[in-house]
Amino acid sequence: MRIWLVGFGTVGQWLARVLRDQAGPLHARYGLDPQVVGIASAHDGFVYDPDGLDLTAALAAVEAGRPVADLPGSEHWPTALEGLHATDADVLVEVSASPPGDGQPGLAHLREALGRRIPVVTSNKWPVALDGVTLAAQARDQGVLFRAESTVMSGTPVLSTLTEGLAGARPQAVTGLLNATVNDILTRMAGGLSYDRALAAAQQAGLAEPDPVADVGGSDETAKLMILSALVFGRQLTRSDVGCRGIAGLPERAAAEARAVGGVLKHVASLRFAGPDGTGPVIARVGPQIVRSGDRMAGVNGPANVLVCQAEPVGEVTIIGPGAGPELAGQGVLSDLIAVASLYRG
Numbered sequence: 001m002r003i004w005l006v007g008f009g010t011v012g013q014w015l016a017r018v019l020r021d022q023a024g025p026l027h028a029r030y031g032l033d034p035q036v037v038g039i040a041s042a043h044d045g046f047v048y049d050p051d052g053l054d055l056t057a058a059l060a061a062v063e064a065g066r067p068v069a070d071l072p073g074s075e076h077w078p079t080a081l082e083g084l085h086a087t088d089a090d091v092l093v094e095v096s097a098s099p100p101g102d103g104q105p106g107l108a109h110l111r112e113a114l115g116r117r118i119p120v121v122t123s124n125k126w127p128v129a130l131d132g133v134t135l136a137a138q139a140r141d142q143g144v145l146f147r148a149e150s151t152v153m154s155g156t157p158v159l160s161t162l163t164e165g166l167a168g169a170r171p172q173a174v175t176g177l178l179n180a181t182v183n184d185i186l187t188r189m190a191g192g193l194s195y196d197r198a199l200a201a202a203q204q205a206g207l208a209e210p211d212p213v214a215d216v217g218g219s220d221e222t223a224k225l226m227i228l229s230a231l232v233f234g235r236q237l238t239r240s241d242v243g244c245r246g247i248a249g250l251p252e253r254a255a256a257e258a259r260a261v262g263g264v265l266k267h268v269a270s271l272r273f274a275g276p277d278g279t280g281p282v283i284a285r286v287g288p289q290i291v292r293s294g295d296r297m298a299g300v301n302g303p304a305n306v307l308v309c310q311a312e313p314v315g316e317v318t319i320i321g322p323g324a325g326p327e328l329a330g331q332g333v334l335s336d337l338i339a340v341a342s343l344y345r346g
Contacts, residue, residue, distance in 0.1 A: 001341050002052075004038040004089040006080045006109055007096030008068060010326035011123055011150075012039075013059060015095065015333055020055040032341040037089055039068055042096065046083025047074040081105055084112045091340050094122040095150075095333060100219060100239070103127035110135055110146075117142045119344070121336040123150035123329050129223040132230025145340050148231065150332030152178065152224045153305045156321025157335065162232045162309055169311040171232050173272035176307035177297055178224045180323035181207045181215040182247055182267045187301040189255040190264055195247070207303055207324050217246040221269040221286040229271055229284070232309075237282060245287035254288070263290040264298050 003019075005012055019026070019034045026032040036053050040046040044067045047053065053071060061068050069076045077083035084092070092113035098106035107127035113120050114135065122128065128135065128148045139146035152158045162171065177183050184207050188198035199216070202208040214220050222242045229237045247267055258265040268289040274280035291298045296318055300306040305323035310316055322328055 001033060001091060001344055002035050002037045002050075002089045003337075004040070004084060004087075004092045004113075005036050006038075006040040006046075006084070006092065006094045006106075007124070008039055008041040008044075008058070008062065009095070009097070011095040011329045011333065012041075012093075013062060014326050014330035015093065016055045016059060018330065018334060020059075026338075030338045030341060032338055034337070034341075038083060038087055040080035040083060040096075041068060044068045046077040046080045046087075047071055048077075048083055048087045049074045050087075079105070081108050081112060084109060089118065090344060091119045091121060091337065093333060093337060094120065094124050094127075095329075096124055098124055098126045100126045100129075100223065103130045107131060111138070114138045114142055114144065114146065117144050119145040119147075119340045121145075121147045121333055121340060123148070123333050125151045125220075125223045125227065128230065129226035131236070132227055133234060133236040136231060136234075145343060147336035147339060148227065149336050150329045151227050153307065153319070153321060153332075154180075154323050154325070154328035155331030155335070156305060156319060156323060156328075157332075158307055158319055159227075159231055160335075160339075161317075161319060162228075162311075166309075166311055166314065166317065169314050172310040172312060173270070174225075174228055174232070174307055174309045175268065175270040175297075177266055177300055177305055178221045178269045178307070178323075179215055179267065180303040180305055181212070182221075183300065183305070184303045184324075185216070185247065186255070186265055186267060189250070189252075190259070190301075192255075194252045195250045213248075216248045218244040218267070218286045221267070225269050225271050225284050225286065229282070233271075233273070235273070235282065237284060241282055242284040242286060244285075247288055250288065258290045261290060263292045265289070266291045266297055268297070 038048040103126040106124040303324040
């Protein structure tokens with residue numbers, strides 16, 4: 001299976017190492033025979049070799065600070081989109097990070113592949129959040145897979161569980177803790193730290209970025225609710241449809257006040273529709289909330305995620321798992337790639 005790998009940051013590099021180092025087990029267990037023919041990054045543009053790129057050389061170049069564009073025997077284009085348009089592959093793996101304004105250039109990459117009946121695997125949140133309904137419909141019309149497992153709970157299988165494992169059930173609502181970094185900060189605050197000290201500890205642990213605004217401001221959970229709405233409920237939301245309040249600057253007393261009423265402070269994301277069977281006006285919110293001790297979300301602490309889905313006729317389904325780090329995001333991408341390979345072999 002010939003792969004375009006767009007995005008050669010931490011997730012792309014992790015995936016490249018796994019495809020290189022685990023080639024034998026991946027073939028034996030899943031029949032996956034990956035050959036990366038194209039690699040793209042924002043700084044180096046797009047490189048391509050129809051006979052397969054040397055992943056060891058590509059990884060060594062990145063580690064040494066050299067451009068991947070200098071790989072011997074490869075063709076080069078200044079942007080990923082130009083390279084995708086001029087070359088061919090069996091699947092696009094898009095693991096770059098596009099901004100929330102328009103989701104570009106990731107959205108253009110996904111459309112390019114789907115328009116040519118090439119399956120897509122992506123961890124790029126905002127293109128899916130902003131246009132997930134259209135992308136999923138385009139994939140169905142073209143008869144190819146569109147997989148985005150890592151966009152919601154990294155390596156924890158949420159989207160595949162809700163759309164495939166519960167196929168035929170009717171989702172009614174979802175509620176959860178969808179940002180592991182924020183959950184870790186609030187867990188530390190519950191242990192007595194101030195917001196500033198809890199954030200600093202999360203940064204020191206490598207969970208929070210030096211500029212943590214995407215996490216603590218709530219935009220990450222907003223994107224994830226939009227993705228769930230698009231891919232599980234089939235309803236496209238805009239950012240303005242989601243009421244959002246972050247945790248930045250929470251007073252130290254907030255955690256104590258939650259304990260005083262028998263609960264714990266969590267950053268809760270929730271999505272439901274006023275009418276039956278996913279119809280009617282949307283009610284989507286992200287914000288701090290006191291969760292009572294008997295609630296399943298109350299005991300999910302540290303860098304972990306949880307999603308509770310109400311679906312008919314099965315009732316309540318709870319999915320809990322880790323949700324931070326490139327290895328987990330890469331695992332979600334790898335599982336999606338294996339799913340595509342399975343259909344490709346068929």
